[in-house]
Amino acid sequence: MTRTPFVVRFLAATPGKGWAAVAAFAAVVLVLLPGLYLFTPKDSALHVSDYVITLGGKIMCYAIVAVAMDLIWGYAGILSLGHGVFFALGGYMFGQYLMRQIGLDGVYHSPLPDFMVFLDWKAFPWYWAGTESFAFALFKVVAIPGLLAFVFGFFAFRSRIKGVYFSIITQALTYAAMLYFFRNDAGFGGNNGFTDFKRILGMPITAPEMRISLFALSGLVLIFVLLLGRYLMTSKFGRILTAIRDAESRVMFLGYNPLHFKLAIWTLSAVLCGIAGALYVPQVGIINPSEMSPANSIEIAIWAAVGGRGTLVGPVIGAAVVNLSKSFFTQAFPEYWLFFLGLLFVLVTLFLPDGVVGLWKRLKERLA
Numbered sequence: 001m002t003r004t005p006f007v008v009r010f011l012a013a014t015p016g017k018g019w020a021a022v023a024a025f026a027a028v029v030l031v032l033l034p035g036l037y038l039f040t041p042k043d044s045a046l047h048v049s050d051y052v053i054t055l056g057g058k059i060m061c062y063a064i065v066a067v068a069m070d071l072i073w074g075y076a077g078i079l080s081l082g083h084g085v086f087f088a089l090g091g092y093m094f095g096q097y098l099m100r101q102i103g104l105d106g107v108y109h110s111p112l113p114d115f116m117v118f119l120d121w122k123a124f125p126w127y128w129a130g131t132e133s134f135a136f137a138l139f140k141v142v143a144i145p146g147l148l149a150f151v152f153g154f155f156a157f158r159s160r161i162k163g164v165y166f167s168i169i170t171q172a173l174t175y176a177a178m179l180y181f182f183r184n185d186a187g188f189g190g191n192n193g194f195t196d197f198k199r200i201l202g203m204p205i206t207a208p209e210m211r212i213s214l215f216a217l218s219g220l221v222l223i224f225v226l227l228l229g230r231y232l233m234t235s236k237f238g239r240i241l242t243a244i245r246d247a248e249s250r251v252m253f254l255g256y257n258p259l260h261f262k263l264a265i266w267t268l269s270a271v272l273c274g275i276a277g278a279l280y281v282p283q284v285g286i287i288n289p290s291e292m293s294p295a296n297s298i299e300i301a302i303w304a305a306v307g308g309r310g311t312l313v314g315p316v317i318g319a320a321v322v323n324l325s326k327s328f329f330t331q332a333f334p335e336y337w338l339f340f341l342g343l344l345f346v347l348v349t350l351f352l353p354d355g356v357v358g359l360w361k362r363l364k365e366r367l368a
Helices: 006-012 016-039 050-073 084-100 114-118 134-158 164-182 208-233 236-253 258-284 294-307 313-332 334-351 355-367
Strands: none
Touching: 006 208, 016 050, 016 208, 050 208, 050 258, 050 294, 050 313, 084 134, 084 164, 084 258, 084 294, 134 164, 134 258, 164 294, 208 236, 208 258, 208 313, 236 258, 294 313, 294 334, 294 355, 313 334, 313 355
C-alpha cells in the first residue's frame, strides 16, 4: 500500500470553503491593499496610508501569536501566560540584525549600536557574533525561542506540571526574562531596547516597497500557520492532543506518552511566536522589554478566548477585534482601555464561552 505524499495530505486537510476563504484573504492582503497603497495618489479617497499598512501588518503578527496560543490551549489544554517571552525573543533576535545594519549612521558614528557606545562598551559581546548575517538572524529567530521552549517544556511536562500551576510558572518565566532584558549590562538596550532601524538587506526600512513587502509577508505567514494548524489538528497527532486535553490518564493507559506530544506542540507554538516577533519589529520600529510583560501574555490568551478556542480562525478574529479596539480606546479614551479589556474578558467568559465563532455557529443553527 503506497503512502499518500505529504503535500497532498497537507492540501487535502483544508476543505473547499477554507480554501475559498484563504483565496479571498490572499487577494485582499497580496493584491488589493498593496495596489491601493503603491499605485493610488495620496490625496485619493482610495489611497491606503502608511498607518493602515503598519496597523494591518501588526495585527497579522498578533494573529499568528493568537493561533500559536490556540494550538496549545484550545487543542492541547495547555494555558500559557508567558507566550510573550517567545514573541519578544524572536523580535530581539531579528532586532540584533537590524541594529547591525545601522552601521556608522548612528548618533555616535560607530559600528557599535548607540546604546553600547553610551555605556562605553569597546566591542560586541560574544552572543552578538554573526548577527550581521541575515540568514543567521533568521536561524536565531527560530532556534532561540524553540530551544527555550523545549528545555522549559521538557522539565515541566516530565514533572507532570499542568493546569493553573503550569500557567503560573510560565508567567514567572516571562517576568524573569523581562527583568533580565531591562538590565543595561545584558547587551539588549536596557529599558529602551532596539529602535531607529535603517535597512533590511540594504533597502531602507521605511521605503514603501519594504513596508508592503513586510505586510504581505506577514499575511503569507499567517495563511501558512492556519493551514499548518488545520493539517496538524485533523491528523492523528491532533486527535491525540485533544484526547490528552480531555483525558490525559486514559491516553497514558492506551500506551501513548503525553510528554512527546505536549512538548512537540509547545515548541512549535513558541517557534511560531518567534517568527511573528521577527515580522513585528521592523514594521513597528521598536522592541523593548515591555513586550515581555506578564500583562501582554495575558492579553494573548484573551485574544484566543474572545475569538473562540479550538477553532483556528477564532483567535485571528479575536486578535483583530481586541487590537482594533485597543487602537481606538488608547487614542480616544486611554485611561479606560484596561477597564474595557477586563470587561470584555468577563463578558466573554460568562456569555460567550466559545467566543465569537461559537456565537456565530449558534446563530447559524437557529436560523437553519
